[in-house]
Amino acid sequence: MLQIDCPWCGPRAESEFSCGGEGGIVRPPNSESLTDAEWGDYVFMRKNPKGVHHEQWRHASGCGRWFNVLRDTVSYRIHATWRIGEAMPDAEGQAAASRSNA
Amino acid sequence: MPEVLQRKAEPAIRRPVASAAPVTRSLLAGWREGLCIVNLRGNAEDTAFRQAVESVLDAPLPVKPCTTGEGSAVRVLWAGPDDWFIVGPKGQADALATRLRKALAGQHHAVTDVSSGYTVLHLSGTPARDVLAQGCPLDLHPRAFARGACAGSHFFKAGVWLWQTDDAPEYELLVRRSFAGYVWLMLERATAECGLVTRRFA
Ligand SMILES: [Zn+2]
Numbered sequence: 294m295l296q297i298d299c300p301w302c303g304p305r306a307e308s309e310f311s312c313g314g315e316g317g318i319v320r321p322p323n324s325e326s327l328t329d330a331e332w333g334d335y336v337f338m339r340k341n342p343k344g345v346h347h348e349q350w351r352h353a354s355g356c357g358r359w360f361n362v363l364r365d366t367v368s369y370r371i372h373a374t375w376r377i378g379e380a381m382p383d384a385e386g387q388a389a390a391s392r393s394n395a
Numbered sequence: 396m397p398e399v400l401q402r403k404a405e406p407a408i409r410r411p412v413a414s415a416a417p418v419t420r421s422l423l424a425g426w427r428e429g430l431c432i433v434n435l436r437g438n439a440e441d442t443a444f445r446q447a448v449e450s451v452l453d454a455p456l457p458v459k460p461c462t463t464g465e466g467s468a469v470r471v472l473w474a475g476p477d478d479w480f481i482v483g484p485k486g487q488a489d490a491l492a493t494r495l496r497k498a499l500a501g502q503h504h505a506v507t508d509v510s511s512g513y514t515v516l517h518l519s520g521t522p523a524r525d526v527l528a529q530g531c532p533l534d535l536h537p538r539a540f541a542r543g544a545c546a547g548s549h550f551f552k553a554g555v556w557l558w559q560t561d562d563a564p565e566y567e568l569l570v571r572r573s574f575a576g577y578v579w580l581m582l583e584r585a586t587a588e589c590g591l592v593t594r595r596f597a
Contacts, residue, residue: 302460302547303461305532305533306548308535309547350543353554354549354555355546356474356475356478356547357478
């Protein structure tokens with residue numbers, strides 16, 4: 294079982310968490326002027342990288358908070374976790390994640 | 396004298412025991428029914444909010460994750476950075492919620508009496524840690540989890556909030572009422588080797 298470092302509660306077992314898919318997606322402020330394709334991109338389109346992925350996870354049976362996770366989808370290694378609203382911390386996976394986001 | 400029921404080898408039969416002497420090698424468990432359980436939401440960084448709450452509860456509001464605040468009458472569990480459970484004596488929920496709402500009037504907050512939605516399970520005795528470990532992934536070693544700590548986790552498939560009330564060890568679990576039957580069933584299975592002594596708690 295993975296150990297996931299909840300930014301509030303500390304390291305806990307994976308079974309206490311739920312994964313919410315890709316993280317860091319910002320809702321477009323001008324939703325009324327978007328085309329269907331642009332709105333569809335925001336609502337449905339998700340990255341599915343082989344490698345480091347920026348995800349959102351929720352500490353479901355603990356503090357209930359959503360938070361950011363940088364996880365390698367190949368090795369399952371978690372490079373970093375950080376609170377919503379905070380900057381992505383320096384981590385070895387960061388460079389790889391920005392590459393896969395490019 | 397509390398009513399004592401004991402089960403050893405045969406799970407289907409619970410026979411009353413004449414003596415109430417505790418069977419120390421077994422797990423002692425029972426529900427603490429009807430306790431006051433109030434959920435409180437608000438901004439922990441707001442001094443006015445903290446002061447209003449603490450003046451009503453006569454207990455510190457825990458702002459450090461996974462800790463409890465102990466008062467003379469109530470225990471406050473940290474349940475999130477803006478989220479707490481207040482566990483108090485039977486029949487006090489209404490009065491406590493009213494006093495909290497009065498003290499917090501005009502402030503951004505939510506006070507909800509959830510006494511009917513939850514129930515509290517008492518667990519004590521030598522095997523308590525081993526029994527919990529069968530269904531709960533928390534590190535309950537005294538160096539990681541002791542009195543004053545609390546944690547939201549799960550016991551098998553049921554979400555629970557857990558805290559320690561004595562080093563003996565003695566634990567209490569906040570369980571959703573609709574999961575009480577399931578939690579008890581799993582507790583019976585998890586105590587097949589050590590034995591389970593059922594007791595009614597105030
Ligand atoms: Zn947490």
